[in-house]
Amino acid sequence: xxxxxxxxxxxxxxxxxxxxxxxxxxxxxxxxxxxxxxxxxxxxxxxxxxxxxxxxxxxxxxxxxxxxxxxxxxxxxxxxxxxxxxxxxxxxxxxxxxxxxxxxxxxxxxxxxxxxxxxxxxxxxxxxxxxxxxxxxxxxxxxxxxxxxxxxxxxxxxxxxxxxxxxxxxxxxxxxxxxxxxxxxxxxxxxxxxxxxxxxxxxxxxxxxxxxxxxxxxxxxxxxxxxxxxxxxxxxxxxxxxxxxxxxxxxxxxxxxxxxx
Ligand code: DGL
Numbered sequence: 001x002x003x004x005x006x007x008x009x010x011x012x013x014x015x016x017x018x019x020x021x022x023x024x025x026x027x028x029x030x031x032x033x034x035x036x037x038x039x040x041x042x043x044x045x046x047x048x049x050x051x052x053x054x055x056x057x058x059x060x061x062x063x064x065x066x067x068x069x070x071x072x073x074x075x076x077x078x079x080x081x082x083x084x085x086x087x088x089x090x091x092x093x094x095x096x097x098x099x100x101x102x103x104x105x106x107x108x109x110x111x112x113x114x115x116x117x118x119x120x121x122x123x124x125x126x127x128x129x130x131x132x133x134x135x136x137x138x139x140x141x142x143x144x145x146x147x148x149x150x151x152x153x154x155x156x157x158x159x160x161x162x163x164x165x166x167x168x169x170x171x172x173x174x175x176x177x178x179x180x181x182x183x184x185x186x187x188x189x190x191x192x193x194x195x196x197x198x199x200x201x202x203x204x205x206x207x208x209x210x211x212x213x214x215x216x217x218x219x220x221x222x223x224x225x226x227x228x229x230x231x232x233x234x235x236x237x238x239x240x241x242x243x244x245x246x247x248x249x250x251x252x253x254x255x256x257x258x259x260x261x
Contacts, residue, residue: 001026001226002211003062005053008036009235009242010147010181011068012249014091017208018066019231019250022215026230028060032261034236037144038071039113039180046115050076052261054084060232063224066207067091070112070179074119087214087221094206095177096125102199103175106133109168109194112179114139122179136171140164140180147182150245161186162193169194177201185249234259 002022004015008031015029030053032038038046050072054065064087067073067080073090080088099108110122117139126133142160151157168176176198178184184202191200215222231254235242238258247253 001028001061001063001230001232003028003030003054003057003060003065004068005030005032005050005057005065005072006068006181007031007038007049007071008033008148009245009249010144010185012246013181013184013202013204014066014068014207015231016250017202017204018211021208021212024227024229026061026226026228028057028062028232029234030056031233031235033238033242037113038069039115039141039144041115043075043115046072047076047079050080051083054080054088056234056259056261058084058086060234061226062086064089064211064221066211068204068207069181070203071115074116074121087218089207089211089214091181091203091207092121092179093125094210095179095201095203096122097129098206099175099177099199099201100126100129100133102201103133105172105174106130107171107173107175108133108135109171109173109176109198110135110137110179111140111164111168111176111183112137113144114141116179122177134171136168136173138164138168140183143186144180144182147185148245150241150248152185157186158189158193161189165190165193173198175199175201178203233257236261
């Protein structure tokens with residue numbers, strides 16, 4: 001199975017992209033809804049949670065694990081790769097690579113949670129690929145709660161998006177990375193506010209393409225993944241609201257299994 005975890009339900013955007021890119025592959029998803037958000041927690045805490053989540057997914061059949069959370073990818077990838085021997089995928093590198101390849105003026109904007117933006121990881125990865133790149137980042141802490149509240153199409157949300165994007169617009173970025181699992185759900189409005197000439201990079205699509213490329217190059221890992229079209233969804237806390245969000249992200253009715261870590 002392909003294991004996927006996130007701090008909550010935003011990572012379902014990554015599950016959705018993986019299911020579309022690798023149809024038929026079995027997936028097991030864990031959303032840490034009891035301990036979300038990760039974006040405002042310390043590096044130590046997020047790393048501890050990420051290790052527990054990876055153990056849980058492996059116990060439930062995962063042979064590879066996708067860290068679908070930008071905040072966990074930013075601060076916990078090193079610890080995870082030091083601890084686990086199975087292939088691990090994070091969401092930062094594929095989005096950084098894609099941004100450099102599509103950017104025409106290498107003026108790249110990044111939006112994400114405070115944990116992701118404060119880690120400086122996107123800037124580090126982008127500059128490693130192209131040291132001349134100009135990277136402008138903005139933490140957008142209000143967007144995650146707005147998405148979780150289901151306020152995807154509210155004028156208030158559009159206004160807040162606009163406010164967050166003004167400084168990046170002033171920098172004349174030509175590419176914008178959506179550095180948070182929740183932001184693909186606001187992609188249309190973000191695109192509208194930043195302008196149609198700016199390429200908006202959805203890290204969920206970038207990581208799905210990266211997993212596929214890896215499996216194409218590693219047939220032994222590919223062969224170890226079961227393919228019966230099964231998808232198991234686990235969460236550490238459950239409410240009716242979560243089920244509604246999950247169904248709307250995946251555009252299908254799914255059942256969330258409640259587990260205690
Ligand atoms: N999943 C997180 C991320 O991609 C957003 C939610 C949170 O702060 O936990 O950064």
